[in-house]
Amino acid sequence: KAGVTQTPRYLIKTRGQQVTLSCSPISGHRSVSWYQQTPGQGLQFLFEYFSETQRNKGNFPGRFSGRQFSNSRSEMNVSTLELGDSALYLCASSLVAGGGEKLFFGSGTQLSVL
Amino acid sequence: GENVEQHPSTLSVQEGDSAVIKCTYSDSASNYFPWYKQELGKGPQLIIDIRSNVGEKKDQRIAVTLNKTAKHFSLHITETQPEDSAVYFCAASSYGKLTFGQGTILTVHP
Numbered sequence: 001k002a003g004v005t006q007t008p009r010y011l012i013k014t015r016g017q018q019v020t021l022s023c024s025p026i027s028g029h030r031s032v033s034w035y036q037q038t039p040g041q042g043l044q045f046l047f048e049y050f051s052e053t054q055r056n057k058g059n060f061p062g063r064f065s066g067r068q069f070s071n072s073r074s075e076m077n078v079s080t081l082e083l084g085d086s087a088l089y090l091c092a093s094s095l096v097a098g099g100g101e102k103l104f105f106g107s108g109t110q111l112s113v114l
Numbered sequence: 115g116e117n118v119e120q121h122p123s124t125l126s127v128q129e130g131d132s133a134v135i136k137c138t139y140s141d142s143a144s145n146y147f148p149w150y151k152q153e154l155g156k157g158p159q160l161i162i163d164i165r166s167n168v169g170e171k172k173d174q175r176i177a178v179t180l181n182k183t184a185k186h187f188s189l190h191i192t193e194t195q196p197e198d199s200a201v202y203f204c205a206a207s208s209y210g211k212l213t214f215g216q217g218t219i220l221t222v223h224p
Contacts (some may be wrong), residue, residue, distance in 0.1 A: 004157070033212075043158070043203060043214040056210045059115075090157050099146055100205065100212025105157030 002027065004106035006091050012112045018079040021109045025072050025093030031055075032074040033103065034066060037088040046089075049074055050097040078111075086113045116141040116208040120215025127194050128223050135218045137204035138186040146207035147180060149189050151200045152217075158203060162189070194222045 005024040013019050025032050034046040045058040049068035066076045072093075078085055088110050092103035117140040127133050139147075145166040150158035164171045164178045164187065171178050175194075180187040191198055199222045204215040 042216045043205075045211050045213070048210070058211065092157070098210040099207045100148070100210075101146055101207065102163070103148070103158075103160060103212070105150075105159065107155065107157050 004091055004093050004104055006089075006106035006109050008109060009107070010110045010112075012114065013081050014114050015081055015083060017081050018077065019081060019111060021076045021078075021089055021091075021111075023074045023076070023091030023093075023106060025074070025091075026104055029093035029095055029104070030072050031094040031097045032068055032072065033092045033094070033100065034074070034076050035090045035092065035105075036060075037090055037108070038086075043090070045100075046076070048098070048100075055098055081113045083113050085111065087111060116144060116206055116211070116213040118204060118206050118213050118215040120204050120218060122218060123216065124219045124221075126221045126223065129194060129196060131194055133189075133191045133194050133198070133220055133222075135189045135202055135204065135220075136186060137188070137206075137215050138184075139206040139213075140185065141206070141208040142182075142185065144206040144208040147178070147187050148205050148207075148212075149176075149178060150203045150205065150214075152203065153200045161202075191220075194220075196222050196224050198222050 033048040068074045088108040090108045092105045148163035152158040177190045
């Protein structure tokens with residue numbers, strides 16, 4: 001059974017640009033959550049999607065957005081990049097919607113903003 | 115919102131010893147408490163979880179205890195092995211959101 005797949009693995013962008021990250025969940029999982037991981041702030045919840053609908057959202061500015069497709073694949077977009085957006089972005093999928101239960105994480109996309 | 119504090123930030127043990135990591139949470143509405151292990155270059159991996167209606171759960175060398183009154187929960191690893199070396203995160207789920215602790219770097223020396 002394939003795990004959660006995130007692409008690309010690494011990204012380098014400059015301030016002001018935008019970026020789109022992709023996540024393919026485990027087959028059969030309909031819930032996809034996104035997390036930002038930094039050395040200073042740790043793991044922080046961005047948002048969760050289930051059946052193409054955003055179920056929950058963390059405390060991030062509107063520059064961070066996401067969507068989920070009918071095949072449960074999800075994308076996350078960050079517009080007008082800032083230096084502080086440099087982080088590891090993790091996607092997690094689950095059979096269960098809400099509550100962060102039984103999450104399976106991908107290896108993440110390492111984003112560097114110069 | 116929920117706040118989770120995790121201690122210690124680093125823990126060094128000898129192979130075969132036990133390791134204990136402790137977390138406290140602030141929101142009494144939190145009802146699900148998972149523990150994750152993250153190895154270098156990988157995403158976190160769920161190793162054990164517990165719900166608020168259970169006081170203790172064990173899976174081979176790993177156990178978790180929960181004290182709802184005191185709002186704290188702990189991870190216990192017995193007979194540690196070098197492959198247990200990693201970063202461990204606790205988390206608490208409240209109103210559909212998972213809040214993580216800051217992590218503990220566990221090093222097991224052979």
